[in-house]
Amino acid sequence: MSVHLILFLAFGAVAVAGAVNLLAQTHPINSALSLIAVMAALAGEYLLLGAEFVAAVQVIVYAGAIMVLFVFTIMLLNAGVEECTQGSRVAVLFGIPGMLLGSILVAWVVLRHSGTEAVLMGVLPGQTKGWGDPAAVGELLFHDFLLPFEITSVLILIAIMGAVVLASKPPTAPARKVD
Amino acid sequence: MVPLSYYLVLSGFLFACGVAGFLIKRNIITIFMSIELMLNGVNLSFVAFAAHWHALAGQIFVFFVMVVAAAEAAVGLAIIIAVYRTRETLNVDQVNLLKL
Numbered sequence: 001m002s003v004h005l006i007l008f009l010a011f012g013a014v015a016v017a018g019a020v021n022l023l024a025q026t027h028p029i030n031s032a033l034s035l036i037a038v039m040a041a042l043a044g045e046y047l048l049l050g051a052e053f054v055a056a057v058q059v060i061v062y063a064g065a066i067m068v069l070f071v072f073t074i075m076l077l078n079a080g081v082e083e084c085t086q087g088s089r090v091a092v093l094f095g096i097p098g099m100l101l102g103s104i105l106v107a108w109v110v111l112r113h114s115g116t117e118a119v120l121m122g123v124l125p126g127q128t129k130g131w132g133d134p135a136a137v138g139e140l141l142f143h144d145f146l147l148p149f150e151i152t153s154v155l156i157l158i159a160i161m162g163a164v165v166l167a168s169k170p171p172t173a174p175a176r177k178v179d
Numbered sequence: 180m181v182p183l184s185y186y187l188v189l190s191g192f193l194f195a196c197g198v199a200g201f202l203i204k205r206n207i208i209t210i211f212m213s214i215e216l217m218l219n220g221v222n223l224s225f226v227a228f229a230a231h232w233h234a235l236a237g238q239i240f241v242f243f244v245m246v247v248a249a250a251e252a253a254v255g256l257a258i259i260i261a262v263y264r265t266r267e268t269l270n271v272d273q274v275n276l277l278k279l
Contacts, residue, residue, distance in 0.1 A: 002180055004180055004181050005180070005181050008181045008185060008186075012185075012189050015189065015193060016189070016192060016193075019192070019193050019196035019197075019216060020196065022196065022200060022209075022212065022213070022216065023196060023199060023200050023203060023204075028206050028208045028209050028212075031204075031209050031212055032208075032212060035212050035215065035216060038193070038216065038219060039219060042219055042222070042223055045186070045189075045223060045226075046223075046226050048181075049186075049226050049227060049229075049230040050230055051226050051229065051230065051238050051241075053238070054226055054238050054241050054242075057242065057245065058222075058245075061245050061249060062215075062219070062245065062248070065249065066215065066248065066249055066252045069252055069253065069256055070208065070211070070212060070252070070256070073208060073256045073259060073260065074208055076260070077208075077259070077260065077263050077269060079206065079208055079269055082204070082205045082206040082209070082269075082270065091202045091203045091205075092203050094202065095198075095199045095200075095202035095203040096199060096203070098198065098199060098202065099195045099196060099198060099199030100195075102191070102194075102195040102198065103188075103191055103192045103195040103196075106187070106188065106191030106192070106194075106195070107188045107191065107192075110184045110187045110188055110191065111184050111188065136235060137235065137238055137239070140235050140236065140239055141239055141242070144236070144239075145236075145239050148243060152243065152246050155246065155247070155250055156246065156249075156250055158250075159249075159250035159251075159253050159254050160253065162253075162254045162257065163253040163254055163256075163257040164257075165257075166254065166257035166258055166260070166261050167256075167257035167260045167261065170264075
């Protein structure tokens with residue numbers, strides 16, 4: 001059992017536990033914290049795959065920025081424990097077997113038809129000199145993917161404006177003139 | 180050395196958990212977090228394939244997925260705040276009318 005496999009299993013166990021805990025918890029703040037655990041574990045997996053820059057961005061953007069936004073919204077809206085309704089019982093009835101069926105199907109197809117012994121990989125940081133480091137990623141991003149990158153900035157701008165417009169208070173009706 | 184298929188199985192399980200959360204959960208914020216979980220599962224398979232084929236473009240796709248997720252989170256949470264302001268509930272079963 002190599003170091004790669006042990007690290008993969010450790011990070012994978014944290015990710016799976018976090019994902020299951022997200023489903024099990026009823027309070028949204030607990031779900032948010034377990035999602036942060038999933039994202040941190042995935043950053044470890046990315047590091048194991050040699051994608052150092054992606055791992056850093058995963059921690060900064062996903063676990064940092066996006067989840068902070070979620071936690072702020074949960075606290076702003078004072079979200080409590082979700083109440084169980086008729087619809088949620090039907091959803092549990094179909095959702096849990098659907099999840100099990102889907103993951104078993106994916107695992108069966110992937111493990112059966114992909115030739116697991118043929119595709120060995122997994123690199124520790126430092127072994128892949130010049131492959132997943134920020135310089136190579138930046139060169140590709142600013143040469144081959146320059147147009148999508150610029151379009152992305154427009155998307156972000158539109159998202160900022162949309163968020164401000166949607167979340168701002170609706171304008172109060174102008175005060176009637178008393179005559 | 181870890182086979183590629185192990186990464187794909189983990190990615191598939193995370194995606195399935197996201198789908199199940201989307202179906203099971205009744206709180207609109209938790210449903211939104213399930214969508215983020217699905218995006219993370221897809222990102223893992225992108226990075227795994229990028230490492231397998233030594234194609235760096237897979238990592239670039241992960242960045243674009245992250246950007247779209249950030250924009251989606253900003254707009255989606257703003258919509259949730261607007262919904263809460265008019266309905267005063269976060270339960271999706273009670274948000275079933277387009278107009279009050």
